[in-house]
Amino acid sequence: MTLPLRVNVAPERADASPGDNLQFDVTVRNASDIVEHYGVEMLGLPDGATVRTEPEVAKLRPAESGTLTVKVNLPVQPPAPAGTYVVGALVRSKYRHDVSRCVEVPIELASVEAITLRVTPEVVTGGRSGQYTLEVSNGGNAPVRLYLTATDPERRVSAVFQPGWLDLPPGMTARALLNVSAPLPWNKEKQRQLTLSATPDLPGATPVIGTASFIQQPRIASKFAKIAGIAAGVIVLAAAIAVPTLLTRANDKPDPAAATQQAPATAGAAATTAAQPPPQQQSAAAPPAATSEAAAPPAQQSEAPAATTAPPAGTGAREIDLTTPPPGVVASDVFRNDGFLVSADPGAVAVAGCENARSAAVVDDPTGKFLTSSSPDDPAKCHEVPLLLDFLQDAPVGAVQVTPLTPNSLTMEITFKDFSRADSATLTVPADLAAKHGGVDQVLIRSTAGPVAVTKLKIAALT
CATH class of the missing domain: 2.60.40.10 (Immunoglobulins)
Incomplete structure (x- = not known):
């Protein structure tokens, strides 16, 4: 039909x-x-x-x-x-x-590629090793396998991805963990720039590039050097005090002839003193001269030491608003210009599901705006992990005061430059205590109830 x-x-x-x-x-x-x-x-x-x-x-x-x-x-x-x-x-x-x-x-x-790569955190500060999270998205219209690599200009960083490649259907996102390690520097902080690549498994494909920084601090080498310097200074100071004292004692030895000539006069004076009746308030257990000396304090002790408090005003103290970064996960060096780095320490207190929570975040919720610890890919998680404030090596800190969002909800562990440690329930490090131990190296803020939430930091330079 x-x-x-x-x-x-x-x-x-x-x-x-x-x-x-x-x-x-x-x-x-x-x-x-x-x-x-x-x-x-x-x-x-x-x-x-x-x-x-x-x-x-x-x-x-x-x-x-x-x-x-x-x-x-x-x-x-x-x-x-x-x-x-x-x-x-x-x-x-x-x-x-x-x-x-x-x-x-x-x-x-035709197929189109639209691969995006995001690294969190962008900066990791640590010793020999550090960890990042890579988030890779396939915004194209064809499935793709991506091989992950990381390099640095000096080729000193070893990188291990888990997993080593990602299979992504169109419109999907996947994550991978990157663990890096490098030789620890000896005498100064070392910043290593990492180039991260996600390369499609196609002939002639162009890799997608991302960057991150790995900052290594020579903690042990620098601290031992400082301790040696402090010890040398103590020896020199002791010598400067001991030598003049020995010379003074040698010059103060009595002359036998002068002592013989003064003996009768001394004896007469003693007899006169003995003839006088004792004062009514004088103790029989000590002679009048001894009582007089005990009642009068030495001239160098006339000023009582000030009470130990947080950094006093007018002594170079600075107050830093910890909530100035925009809400969300922050880079560990966001406060570098203020003299410290910030991160979370999941190894200090075990929190379920937060084993890799090494980031910090600014949170703005109905209770207020505060800085806290967080998961690297979700600022709303892992706020119970301790928060670490690590002061830079070239900016010694002599006094510290941390302001919590909620009073009496946090405690603080202080690590000093001489490796000694102390705890503070008031979140303060007095200036005299910091000076006694060569300054503050870092503080670890723990929670006693609720999240680790802080709003301000007040610090003073070591004097």
Whole structure:
């Protein structure tokens, strides 16, 4: 049976990319013996594609032909999956649905790459090793396998990814852990710049690049050097005090002749003193001269030492608002210009599910705005992990005061430059205590109830 219409489509196939605009000319010939109204539909297009036909209906008399222009717009975001789409151009009568014809038009949709790489935290401060979290997203329209690598200019950093590669379908995101290690520097802080790459498993593919910093501090070497310097200073000071004292004692030895000449006068004075009646308030257990000396304090002790408090005003103390960074996970060196680094220490107190929570974050919720410990990929988690404030080596700190969000909810462990430690329930380190131990190296803030939440830090330079 001969169909009452004939259909041709031009072009017969098309190559396209996400976001392209395609145009097809659909020519229809009315082979029936009556007037017909024909429309065209495009079947099998990618999801999100839009179609517009000009004109929408072709009115054809018997044996008459007409052309309908079909414009197809392919979506950009999210891109349709790459591959071959067999699209059907369906032409049919508006009034007699049994009169229709479909012509297939292959459309080859090319693959596009849109890989993004994010590293948290951007800066890690530690000793020999550090850890990062890589978040990789596939915003393209084809599945891809990505191989992960990390390099540094000096080639001193060893990097291990878990896992070593990621298989990502279109529109999906995955994470990988990166553990790095490098030789510890001897005499000064070392900043190593890392270049992270996610390379698609395709010939000639361009890798996606990210960067991170690994800061290593020479804790042991620098501290032992400082202790040796302090010991040498103590020896020199002791010598400076002992030598003049010995010389003074040698010069103060009595002359025997002078002692003989003064003996009668001394004896007479003693007799006169003995003849005088004793004072009513004088103790029989000590001579008057001894009582007089005990009552009068030495001149150098006339000023009592000040009470030990937090950094006093007017002695170079600085108050730092710990909530100034925008809410969210912060880099460990966000307060570097203020003289310290900030991070979480999950090894100090075990918190379930927070074994890798080494980051800090600023949180703004109904209870207030505060700095706290957090998971590296979620600032709302792991606030019970202890928070570590690590003071820089070139900025010795002589006094510390931490302000909590909630009073009496935190305690603080202090580590001094001489490796000694102390605890503080008041979150303060007095200036005299810090000076006694060569300054403050770091403070670890723990929770006694609720999250580790602090708002301000007041510090003073070592004097």
